[in-house]
Amino acid sequence: MSNPLLSDWATPFAIAPFDLIEDAHFAPAFDEALEMARQDVREIAEQAEKPSFANTIEALEASGDRLDKVLSVFFTVAGADSNPERQKLQREFGPKLAAYSSEVTGNKSLFQRVQSLWDARDTLDLTHEQARLLMLTHRRFVRAGAALEGQAEARMREIMSRLAELGTQFSQNLLADEAExxxxxxxxxxxxxxxxxxxxxxxxxxxxxxxxxxxxxxxxxxxxxxxxxxxxxxxxxxxxxxxxxGAMGGETDNRAITAEILRLRQERAQLLGYESFAAYKLETEMAKTPERVRDLLMQVWEPACAQAEKDAAILTEMMQADGINGELRPWDWRYYAEKRRLAEHDLDEAALKPYLTLDNMIAAAFGVANRLFGLEFQPLDIALYHPDCRAWEVTRNGRHVAVFIGDYFARASKRSGAWCSAMRGQAKQPKVQGPVVINVCNFAKGEPALLGYDDARTLFHEFGHALHHLLSDVNYESISGTSVARDFVELPSQLYEHWLEVPEVLETYARHYRTGEAMPRELLDKMLKAANFDQGFQTVEYVASAMVDLAFHEGEAPDDPMTKQQETLEKMGMPSAITMRHATPHFAHVFSGDGYSSGYYSYMWSEVMDADAFAAFEAGPFDEDAAKSLETHILSRGGSADPEALYTAFRGRLPGVEALLKGRGLAA
Incomplete structure (x- = not known):
């Protein structure tokens, strides 16, 4: 029988035929597609023609398309609906993909072609986007070790293969602990x-x-x-x-894994000539240096910590009034904070949930996108990878734009957290293709599913990432959508959260699941006034995680990351009743892969921009000119230009930290 992963997909919008795909298809499809990708690279590297942008850079862009299709399906289901067979395949595929990546960047003939184009870049008459793609391609090769020789080159390949194994094992250990x-x-x-x-x-x-x-x-x-x-x-x-x-002992314990990951990352950076992994990683981000990251975090830490200490004193008094002596503990904070919110704001989160149904919040996210950008969403009846998944066709002015998939409910087979990914990115070359975008969340099931306010924010956040994909309008897939600097990628998602706080949005969509009545204005006002409640706690737990991440990667790798974590928190003056948002053994942002390593700060870096960006809507939250400018300069551009240039084109300048502190209620 033919393997559906290796066939052309005669499905609506060429969506993967999930109803035909079985786990047994993945390994043979992967092996065949990987060999096809290798052949693509060999043909580019060994061709007799003189290097040109078309026969080298654009050819690389088009290479491995079959492998991309196979992996887009596999990693979608492996993250959102795992099982023992898929976990086994993840462990097998990771090192093979790392080896393939090293083969590509380590191909000397191929690198010489890329280098010759880079050296001659001023004579190639490239468009701005082509010049950007050339720069990014050359930088990717160099930072992957393409210029290394001999023993250093071989060691780099070993490191990348081992890191792939360790990242997969970290994720699977965490999933096992959470599921058990x-x-x-x-x-x-x-x-x-x-x-x-x-x-x-x-x-x-x-x-x-x-x-x-x-x-x-x-x-x-x-x-x-x-x-x-x-x-x-x-x-x-x-x-x-x-x-x-991740720290329960036995086979799923991640502590030794984190130590080895940190050692290998530091060795990788030093092989490439960097003092530390943080210096290597941040070079291509907006922040550029560890010093700038620390400066931002500490500007926020001090007022947040001061507020948290004041809040802790109040919560301790409340706890002692209940007859409990001793110190406020981390398992007490949320309970007494909720009681305090009810007392000070007369706001009970349980009273909010009947108005924040999952379906209504999805409709709200779609409705805002329609008013801002003219997007429309029509349900699709297509086969998907799990019965909980739902799909919509996205159109604008009657023209197909994309397919959007939502997978919203928690289950034991799904890794924790929430994320957005593209099974297919937007592109115009070598062929025109609309994106297929997925939002994955972990909301509790119910009849109907009722969300807390933080859950609703998460839904809007992930849909903001989706919009970055949906509105992308560039030529090349590798720089489309969210293919941007890590500390810029959270700008669209965090910015979109602001529309959940717009009263007319809530008045329209926050309706009681039984009566259909709108949320009473009094309750709505209380909810919005309490939006900054407990920001001291939330900011401290986040910044602590970001500072530990930075400390791990700034110098020599620690022998014992748990000791390093504790030392870092003690030096910062971490309040005793608050813990890191993500302790080291389950810090998946940092250890499941390289994505947010040395980069967990990026949420706050982006928040500096999103607080300022929302202020651009001076004529109201649905200001047509501001929405058009946001799409033109940021959402449609992907990684086709430097992020500082994109933001400056949108706002005319870069922002300071003041708007962030004010937005979090940590400054007057």
Whole structure:
């Protein structure tokens, strides 16, 4: 039988035929597609024709298209719907892909062609986008070690292969810990929990195959439990398990893995002539240097820490009023913060959830995109990789733009967190293709699914990433959509969150799931006024993670990352009742791959811009001129220009940190 992964897809919009694809298809398709990609590269490198932009750079852009198709399907299902066979394949594919990547950048004939074009770049009469693609291609080769020789070259290949293995193992260990642990709740433990949380816990119990409601380590379950459960003993048990992910001992323990990853990254940087991995990694980002990153983080840390200490004193008094002596602990903070929010803002998050249904929030994200950019969304009835997935065709003025897929519910087979990816990126060359974009979240199931305000923000955040793909309008796929500097990529996503705070958006879409009535204006106002509530806590837990990430990669790799983590936090003066948002053994942003290594700060770097960017909508949140400028200068441009140039074209200047502090309620 033919392998559907290696066939042309005669499906609507050439979507992968998920109903025909079986796990047994992946390995043979991967092996064949990998060999085809190798052949593409050999033909480019060994051709007799003199190097040109078309026969080298554009040819590289078009190479490996079959491999890209196979991997787009595989990594989609491996991340969002894993199983033992897919995990096994991940472990096998990772080193092979690393070896292939090293073969490409280590191909001396190919690099000579790229280098000759780079040396002659001023004489090639390239468009701005072509010149950018040439620069990025040359830089990719050099930073991958293309100029290395002999033993150094061989060692680089070994390092990259081993890092691929370790990143995969880190992710799979974390998934195993998250999937295995759960805590059953008896009727007494349920008594004071809100209905939405009880329903979600019962649904999770059914998924686990037990009769009792359960709390799992999914953020959409454990965080509300920490907010609303009056059982301090159970809160502590849940929090300690959540905090211990990746450090539970045995085969799934990630601590030794993180130490080896850090050693290999430092060696990789030194082979390329950099003092540290942070110096290597940040060279191509907007921040450029570790010093600029630290400066930003510390400007935010000091006011955030001061606010958190004030808040901790208030929460401690509340706890002691309940007859609990001693210090406020991390499993106490969210519970007493929720009680404080109710007391000071008369806002009970449980009262919000009936108005924030998943379907309504999806409609809100779509509705805002329609008003800002004229996009329209029509449901598609197509086969997808899991029954929970939904798909829409995206059009504008009747013209097909893209396919958007949403996979919103938590399950044991899905890694934690939320993310956006493109199974196919936008491009015009070598052929015109619309993107296929996926948002993956981990919301608790329910009938209907009810979101907290933070969940709704996550949905808008990931859809902001999706818009970066949907509105992309460049020639080459490798610089389309979110193919930008790491500390620029979060700008569109964090900017889009602002529209969730627009009253008319909530008035339209925040409707009670039973009555259909709009959220009462009084409740809506309370929610918006409380938007900055507990920002000291949220900022401290984030900045602590970003500073530890930076400390790991600035100098010699630590022998014991857990000791380095503790030393870094103590030096910063970390409040005792707050922990890092992502402790080292489950810091997937940093250790599942290179994506956010030395780059977790980027959310805050982008927030400096997003606070300023929303201010561009001076005539109102649906200012047509501002929306057009945002699309023209940022959302449509992908990585086709330097991010500082793109932002400056949009706003006329780069912003300072003041708008961020004010937006978080940490400055007057």
């Amino acid at each position: 642990w759960f805590m059953e709740l008896d009727e007494q433990a349920l008594e004071k929990l809100p209905d939405f949380l009880v329903d979600a816990a019962r649904s999770a119990g059914r998924e686990k195959g037990v009769e009792a409601p359960v709390i799992t380590l999914s953020r959409s379950l454990v965080v509300p439990f920490l907010q609303f459960s009056d059982r301090r003993d159970l809160r502590e048990r849940a929090f300690r398990a959540w905090e211990a992910r």
